[in-house]
Amino acid sequence: MCEQCNNDVPNFSRRSLFGLGLAATAAAAAFPTLPAWSKTTSPAPNAISPDEALKRLQEGNARYAANTSRNKDFSAGRAARASAQYPFASIVSCADSRLAPELAFDQGLGDLFVVRVAGNFTNEDGLASLEYGSVVLGVPLILVLGHSNCGAVNATIKAVKEGTTLPGHLPSLINAIRPAVVAAEARKPADLLAEATAENVRLNVKYLQTAKPLLADLVAAGKLKVAGAVYDIATGKVTAV
16 A cells, blocks of 8 residues: 655755744744744654655554554553654545544554545635644654545535535535636546546645645655555555655
């Protein structure tokens, strides 16, 4: 999974690094009781490279798909987690009940910082949560995780094709996913649902990689990677997109 993730790190200036430091310091100061890479002098447990974080997810998913998961005692470390958290990856996940990131990646409580919404897209609230994870908690990796047979994406496809309007606040989900469906439909794929699901992941990865003022600077500085993948509900396997 995620073999195709972009490893390129754009050039960055001294000024951009200085601005990033100020922003991180300000964010950390707002949450003085929480650990942050910008305020500590000793390495935190999650002070690993983005590539190492991605490798941990890959290995964990391989164990889960093979039914050899190691994390089964969820009481372990409970007392330690009461005072601090050190997640090594943030996951932008769909709210679908058939997908549980901690299980899918064979990770314990406190290892993943998960933002969930039907359709696994990122709005302003989700972006703020991810900024919190990266700047305040020191998370080095964000993974946007779609999944097979996504109901939110399928509903958007029907809305685009048939012009239907859903009740309540559901149109907000449709509007968020619509660009991915339109882009996928233009390619005339054999499986529009699968292609739209992957495109939705790719668009959200691009959005997060360039999200100012915090995440884009972290990406440029090599402190953060944003990757995308799709979880197959039937097999439990995660594949890069």
